[in-house]
Amino acid sequence: MGLQALIYLFVGLSFALYIGIAIWARAGSTKEFYIAGGGVHPVLNGMATGADWMSAASFISLAGIISMQGNDGGAYLMGWTGGYVLLALLLAPYLRKFGKFTVPDFVGDRYYSDLARVVAVICVIFISFTYVAGQMRGVGIVFSRFMQVDINTGVIIGMAIVFVYAVLGGMKGITYTQVAQYCVMIFAFTVPAIFLSLQVTDTFLPQLGFGSKVAFHFDDGVRMIDKGTYLIHALDQSIKDLGFKAYTDSISGTFNVFMLTAALMLGTAGLPHVIVRFFTTPTVKGARISAGWALLFIAIMYTSIPAVGAFARLNLIKNVQNVDYQAFSKGEAKHLDGTINNGAWFKTWEQSGLLAWNDRNGDGKIQYAAGAAFEGNGKPQFIDKLGAHGERLTANPKPAHTASAEQMRASGKVVNELYVDNDIIVLANPEIAGLPNWVIALIAAGGLAAALSTAAGLLLAIATAVSHDLMGKVFYRDAKTGLSKLSEKAEMRWARLSSVVAIVVAGYLGIYPPGFVAQVVAFAFGLAAASFFPAIIMGIFYKRMNKEGAIAGMLTGLIFTFGYIIYFVFMGGNKADYLFGIAPTGIGTIGMILHFIVAYVVAQITPPPPKEVQEMVEMIRIPRGAGSASAH
Amino acid sequence: MNQEVAQAYWKENIATIIKLLVVWFVVSFGCGILFRDALNSIEFAGYKLGFWFAQQGAMYIFVILIFVYAKMMEKIEEKYDVHE
Numbered sequence: 001m002g003l004q005a006l007i008y009l010f011v012g013l014s015f016a017l018y019i020g021i022a023i024w025a026r027a028g029s030t031k032e033f034y035i036a037g038g039g040v041h042p043v044l045n046g047m048a049t050g051a052d053w054m055s056a057a058s059f060i061s062l063a064g065i066i067s068m069q070g071n072d073g074g075a076y077l078m079g080w081t082g083g084y085v086l087l088a089l090l091l092a093p094y095l096r097k098f099g100k101f102t103v104p105d106f107v108g109d110r111y112y113s114d115l116a117r118v119v120a121v122i123c124v125i126f127i128s129f130t131y132v133a134g135q136m137r138g139v140g141i142v143f144s145r146f147m148q149v150d151i152n153t154g155v156i157i158g159m160a161i162v163f164v165y166a167v168l169g170g171m172k173g174i175t176y177t178q179v180a181q182y183c184v185m186i187f188a189f190t191v192p193a194i195f196l197s198l199q200v201t202d203t204f205l206p207q208l209g210f211g212s213k214v215a216f217h218f219d220d221g222v223r224m225i226d227k228g229t230y231l232i233h234a235l236d237q238s239i240k241d242l243g244f245k246a247y248t249d250s251i252s253g254t255f256n257v258f259m260l261t262a263a264l265m266l267g268t269a270g271l272p273h274v275i276v277r278f279f280t281t282p283t284v285k286g287a288r289i290s291a292g293w294a295l296l297f298i299a300i301m302y303t304s305i306p307a308v309g310a311f312a313r314l315n316l317i318k319n320v321q322n323v324d325y326q327a328f329s330k331g332e333a334k335h336l337d338g339t340i341n342n343g344a345w346f347k348t349w350e351q352s353g354l355l356a357w358n359d360r361n362g363d364g365k366i367q368y369a370a371g372a373a374f375e376g377n378g379k380p381q382f383i384d385k386l387g388a389h390g391e392r393l394t395a396n397p398k399p400a401h402t403a404s405a406e407q408m409r410a411s412g413k414v415v416n417e418l419y420v421d422n423d424i425i426v427l428a429n430p431e432i433a434g435l436p437n438w439v440i441a442l443i444a445a446g447g448l449a450a451a452l453s454t455a456a457g458l459l460l461a462i463a464t465a466v467s468h469d470l471m472g473k474v475f476y477r478d479a480k481t482g483l484s485k486l487s488e489k490a491e492m493r494w495a496r497l498s499s500v501v502a503i504v505v506a507g508y509l510g511i512y513p514p515g516f517v518a519q520v521v522a523f524a525f526g527l528a529a530a531s532f533f534p535a536i537i538m539g540i541f542y543k544r545m546n547k548e549g550a551i552a553g554m555l556t557g558l559i560f561t562f563g564y565i566i567y568f569v570f571m572g573g574n575k576a577d578y579l580f581g582i583a584p585t586g587i588g589t590i591g592m593i594l595h596f597i598v599a600y601v602v603a604q605i606t607p608p609p610p611k612e613v614q615e616m617v618e619m620i621r622i623p624r625g626a627g628s629a630s631a632h
Numbered sequence: 633m634n635q636e637v638a639q640a641y642w643k644e645n646i647a648t649i650i651k652l653l654v655v656w657f658v659v660s661f662g663c664g665i666l667f668r669d670a671l672n673s674i675e676f677a678g679y680k681l682g683f684w685f686a687q688q689g690a691m692y693i694f695v696i697l698i699f700v701y702a703k704m705m706e707k708i709e710e711k712y713d714v715h716e
Contacts, residue, residue, distance in 0.1 A: 066687075071668075074686030078660045081691045085656045088698045089649050093705075207688065211678040230678035248672060248683040258665050265660075283716050288705060292698035299691045306687040541646075621642055624714045 006441035007146050014184050014445045015161060018452070021180055022165030022173045030491050033170030034101040034464050035280045040175055042286045046293025048178035049277045051185060051449070052457035053080075053298055055131070056138025058305075059185065059450035063429075064422030067309035070239075070247035074306075075260040081295060081302055082261070083268025086533075088291035091269060092278035094540045096287035097620045101279060102461075103272045103532060104469040110539040111547040112613055114474055119554055121474075123531050124272045124465040128458040129505065130524045131273075135455035136510025139448060145352055145427065146444035152511045158452060159507040166456045166463075167499050171280065174456045181449040186301055188446020192430045192439050193304045196311045199433055201231055206307035217336050218318040221367065221405070221414045235310055238317055242414050243370035247310070252583070259586030266592055267525030270533035273461040284623040312425045315432055319343070320366045320418065322405045325357060325389045328366070345431035350392055354421035354428075356380035357391050360400050361415065364389050367405065369414035375399055380419050455506065462502040467494035523565055526584070530557030530591025538599060543617045545599065548606040553599025561591035641712040648704050652697055660690040 001009070027033040040048070058080070066073030098106055104124060108117030136155050143154025165173045190206075197209030200216075210231060217227045220238035229237075235247040245251055268274065277294070278287040319341055320328075327333040328343030335341045349355040357366055358373045358380070372378040374396040381395040401415055408414045427447070430440045471494045472484035484491065531554050538545040538553075567573040568584045582590065608614075619625075663671055668682030675681065679688075709715035 071683060071686065074664055074683075077687055078664055078690050081694050082656065082660050085653075085694050085697055089652060089701055210688065211684070213678065232678055232680060232683070248680050250668070254665060254668070258661060261661065261665065285702070285706065285716060288698070288702040292695065292702055295698055296695050299695050303688050303691055618638065621645075622638060622714050623709055623716050625716070 027170035049294035050297035051182035056451035064425030079264025133509035263588035266529035270528035463499035526588030529588035549603030557595030
């Protein structure tokens with residue numbers, strides 16, 4: 001069967017599965033819609049949380065980022081997993097005992113204030129939308145690259161699928177679909193990773209292949225790297241030869257890596273669509289264990305990601321360094337051991353614009369090294385012409401030089417001719433490694449599973465914030481009893497209506513991306529770290545914290561983080577003016593510290609919270625009597 | 633349940649959390665970031681130790697930490713008779 005047919009088959013089958021599950025798991029009540037009835041088994045809940053957590057970015061981009069950043073990529077790995085330890089130890093069991101539906105529920109009740117609740121709702125909506133736009137874009141990209149449909153059509157198909165199971169099934173539908181999506185995703189990531197590991201290191205498990213010896217000789221353009229060198233050493237040596245920093249060295253410096261890791265960890269523990277996951281388990285004990293399962297399922301993929309990144313970097317050097325472009329793209333080039341080095345993939349990805357070659361010394365061979373291959377902003381601007389060897393030409397000025405491959409080898413200074421987009425590391429890796437077609441088809445289904453599962457979780461968080469927190473708890477609240485005046489049915493209608501609106505907005509953002517999707521992710525994490533994390537922690541562990549302190553703290557954290565990111569990312573702030581040299585991606589950590597300080601000081605000079613609230617804090621600290629979650 | 637038991641339970645809970653968070657901090661921010669360079673001079677089976685902590689080791693330990701925490705809390709809750 002051809003590659004296209006296989007891709008359609010795999011993607012089609014996975015979609016049919018998701019929709020089937022959605023129909024089977026329709027939600028009948030608000031409790032089912034918001035928290036899947038509160039009776040999801042911890043292992044299944046952990047699996048669903050894992051799928052929810054691992055986004056299109058984790059699946060498609062993370063290995064690529066690590067591949068290019070080496071050591072510093074560890075910030076993402078530790079940050080996106082370490083947050084679960086904070087969740088399990090500091091938040092999950094208490095929020096489960098609190099026993100309601102949402103994060104704004106907790107903030108609003110614990111700080112006995114509608115203002116706090118509304119601030120929380122706005123944060124949830126903002127954080128979730130920034131995130132979901134990226135997912136929809138991810139869906140579009142996978143569709144366009146693997147199935148030859150237009151990105152926009154891809155986004156619309158993705159919207160339709162999510163629509164079916166999120167609107168029909170709510171949290172219940174989403175949870176069971178995500179269990180299936182986790183299985184698809186982990187299979188799709190692990191199979192090519194195992195193939196690669198066997199190919200590069202003769203070791204079955206990629207996690208162990210990472211620390212094994214390279215199974216082939218290769219020429220990095222400056223020297224020969226011997227078979228039997230440890231993978232890490234081979235990488236360190238070869239990329240140092242090519243003018244990069246060693247793979248195990250830090251590029252951005254210890255301090256920035258520290259701040260970024262902290263912001264990602266704290267952000268993870270403050271993201272509303274993740275926190276809400278722990279409302280769905282039957283018991284407090286279940287919430288704790290469920291966080292463990294979630295992290296285990298995440299770690300299965302996250303520990304193979306750095307291995308895939310390393311294999312990919314090595315394979316790239318091995319396959320393209322000093323290879324004759326024409327022979328390569330026709331599938332006639334050979335590796336040192338005489339096997340065919342088929343560069344058909346290079347043509348495919350050059351066509352999609354994610355790869356480009358600039359034959360600066362005119363020798364017809366590709367050279368890969370540090371530095372920009374294209375002048376201007378470093379990205380190729382393709383024109384509709386082919387060069388002497390059949391490569392796509394660009395409008396970028398061409399800084400030519402005359403050094404031949406042999407002269408560069410002798411001087412140890414290779415000049416870069418290659419543009420590589422990080423995303424192709426996962427997407428093109430199976431093709432680069434020459435893996436069979438069905439493995440490539442798997443990657444397409446896996447990428448879609450990753451994007452759709454995360455998008456659904458986020459859309460639900462938005463819908464719940466609107467229907468439950470805003471409509472039920474603010475607009476339609478009975479002033480006397482403090483309860484929602486909406487009937488169960490009416491609230492469900494609001495929930496479904498707001499998920500429809502959220503999906504449409506998300507789709508719009510996917511089709512017309514604001515142009516800074518990558519940067520806004522820093523926003524989501526920074527804001528979650530600076531707003532929810534401290535507010536919830538103090539709500540549980542500091543009984544004296546009152547509404548004045550909490551509101552002052554949240555606003556301080558939000559405004560500081562928001563302002564810093566806006567100034568340095570969108571208003572062209574100068575790097576030299578960074579506070580203590582901290583990049584905007586890591587500023588959430590400072591926002592969080594400010595939040596804690598301001599909240600503490602304000603709480604000291606204002607009256608303590610009322611007695612009922614203090615009793616509530618005591619109640620959530622003791623697991624006994626958790627019962628099932630209730631609306632009131 | 634009386635106030636004293638609740639307080640004693642809470643104290644032991646906090647002590648457990650702090651112990652585990654120290655481990656959490658040491659393996660990630662400590663071994664993976666702050667002492668990375670020093671640890672990188674130690675190698676085992678083809679890994680540089682600091683780099684290994686940052687890219688794999690910390691994650692393995694995180695998973696173990698959560699399960700250990702769940703187990704420890706179960707015992708503490710039974711001891712103070714506050715379990716569900």
